[in-house]
Amino acid sequence: MVEQAATRVLTCIQCGKCTGSCPESGKTPFNVRMLVRKKQFQSAIDEALPWYCTSCGACTIRCPRDVKPSEVIIELRAKLVEDGDIPVALQKALENTFVQKNPWGRSRNKRADWAQKLDFEVPHVSETESKRLLFVCCIQAYDPRCMVIPVNVARLFNAGGLEFGILGEEEACCGNEIRRIGEAGLFEELEEENKAAFEEYGVKEIVTLSPHCMNVLKKEYGDMGIKVVHYTELLAPLVEEGAIKLPGSFGKKVIYHDPCFLGKQNGVFDEPRAILGAVPDLELLEFSRSREMSLCCEGGGGRMFFEVEATYQRNADVRVLDAVSRGAEIIATACPFCVMTLEDPATEKGLAVKELSEILTEVL
């Protein structure tokens, strides 16, 4: 359960650190300090504004008074959700999640279809010794671009002798984006449904593919007594210690983009780099803004599901230009949303975007 009214708008001293760290500041009409101010005075806001937030979390991390501005945004959104007055595309994503348990509205019965691409069976988690659950979640289960991620990770786990199982059709959307869109009621339903499944099958460890799922399962599902990790955390030692052999060669200049929900919000910086470092012949580069300072790709906070009104240079474009200036050939990342937002502008500039598991699979 997420605590209600966890924000502390009244303690805000309007120092502006939030706006200073915000990836939407300046280029869009979004000003998080101003919105916190208006919340303090309970004055009316332009209803288009809260939807710019990408939930990157930078403001909350930097705030000296623990105001949690990113949570203030969720509260503002929650009010709009309650009033029913939200962008149509987001409405569709929420309604789809209500019916099919994924924002794209794809059939829940097809949630485990990705596993058909494997040449081995993935067991239901209840049939495993370890009770280690691979939490696949929506974009990896349905999006044709991202369906390779669970396939790759399953192969890597198999190669490393790591036992795991899945929930298949019983898995529901993790709810990370749903909560951030402000649909607290729907989030609670998803949380309850997933928790009930974890409990029923005695899940002991959850491995997520998306950092967004890891974030919510780890920090917002309350204390489940279950260890939650991102798959890179599990793979890094296996790759480093040689339990997973990487006989191939990857002679490319690869720049690593820290996803907000993996890096700045959950402190996983080193494992993805350790994995890339273990890939033979790979030259690892860094963005001018990396690790805690990594620039958000703008795929979070519901922004995957709709287009904001303003036209401006997207952060993904900025990011790709930086990668080009650093001499990178490939942008690697460990989040499906980052893959989706970066890929278009990268392709335009002749760069490829690869999710970490894709590089590993190429040298496996």
Place this chain on the structure above:
Amino acid sequence: MSYTLIVAEVRRGVFEERNLDSLGLGALLGAQSVLLVPDGAYQVPDKFVDAIVKVKAAEEVYLNPMNMGRMLEAAFAAKGKPDNILFTQSSSGMEAAAYAAGLFGMPVITDVSGYDRDAGIFLKSYYSDKVFGQFKTAGVPAILTVRSGSFREFAAEKTAAAAAETIDAAAVETRTFVEYVEEEKTDIDITKAEFLLSVGRGVGNQGEVSGYEELAGILKAVLSGSRPVIDKMWLPKARQVGTSGKTVKPKVYLAMGISGAFQHIAGMKDSDCIIAVNKDPEAPIFQYAHYGIVGDIHKVRDKLKELAKG
């Protein structure tokens, strides 16, 4: 007399082409065909019917379902009760058929797209053509609305010329026609385009639409869409292809992410060349397309952009 009463759909002086499907089903039903039509200067294909009953009423009065009851009663008085009454599956046909069914306590099956004469079974779509129900009617006359494009090839020429008679029908006051409203004119008329790139639900989200606009620009195609895309306001209403939008017949109709609901198919099936791209190999649109690609429409879009620019 055993006969089928065919209620013609007319609109703004035009005898609608989809009436031919009613004439076709009429021929399959086997009884004589009697056409009900308002008295006016319509191009009636009279060689396909045995008799014509003309209603002395203005077109708007004739199309009003409240008046339809009285016109049917007048027709019954002149010709006796028919075995079946056929309407077109259209905005006005559906409306009048349902009302008449209630009024006369007659069985009704809408959107009939098949008929098995031996078994006396009518085929009706369920779940957007994913499955069909076989129906029997208990008692006659039955009211049917006929799916456009389903039966027109069965329309058969009669040997004798159709006899015509005229009946009167008074108009009701509870529903009255005010005026026609043309949808706002926009810069582009999709019905005049030679090459339409049409996008559907598979586009996924609004953010993807601009990529298809770009592709249309590169290919010199006009962008259109199916109902879900228009309902979400991702494209203006004037760009809608389908029964509630425009009927188009371009040289090439490239459908991306359109599964092919009947309402959409009806609006584009007469295109010279239909190319469909869809992730679902079972999508109904492949049944109507000349060429098909099973795959991720966004990938196809991006590759086409790349190759066409190249």
Place this chain on the structure above:
Amino acid sequence: MNILVFTKRVAATQEEELRITGEGQAVDLSKVPFKVNDWDNYSVEEAVRIVDKAGGSVTAISIGDAESDEVLRRAIAMGAKDGFLVETGDVLNDPFARGELIRSFIDKEKIPFDIILTGVQSEDDQFGAVGGIAAALMGLPYASMVIGIDAVEADHVVIRRELEGGLQEKVKVTVPCVLSIQSGINEPRYVSIMGIRKASKVERKVFKADGYEKGSPKIELTKWVYPEKKGGATMLDGELADVCGQLLGILKEKGVCQ
């Protein structure tokens, strides 16, 4: 204005491959989720908008099994005052049975109304006939494919009907009347789960459908069948670049692209 609006819970089959069981006895919906009929969502929204302007109240009515309570709660969350469930476990494949049930329910329970709204059709059976049948049985004027309501007066409404080819027809209908609402007439509001939970506190009355006339069935669904496979398309196969190259080739051949 007192408005009765009919809302139906339907199988969400858009993304599903449907399976017919046995020798065509039934369509297997056991693994299919359910949702509110799209057209009814627009109808409820339109009903709420009418009373927001003209005053009065909206009552949502659903014919279906106990689970249909879900769409009533949804309608209440959207702004309906209350909800009635006419409970029946039977699937009413005959729109006449549905129309007759509506007439006899409203009649017997003496439910006051000025306007009855239905969706043009439901996503499952797509008959698009219930509103018209009910109107005729009740002796009320009717209009379907309503894509705009321009004026609501005490004794009449002025509406626009959607015709084919982007044309609309403006029509005046006297009140009381039955109107069937076309999708796209408005932008239905989002209904939050919290909103539905709050709506659960509003009482929904349950009436057993057995207590009303349904009339004898006029049509009978004898068998379910899959659609006939038509000729089908020539499928372009191969690598993405190859397939796209073939496609561009076809465009050139047809003379629409250089």
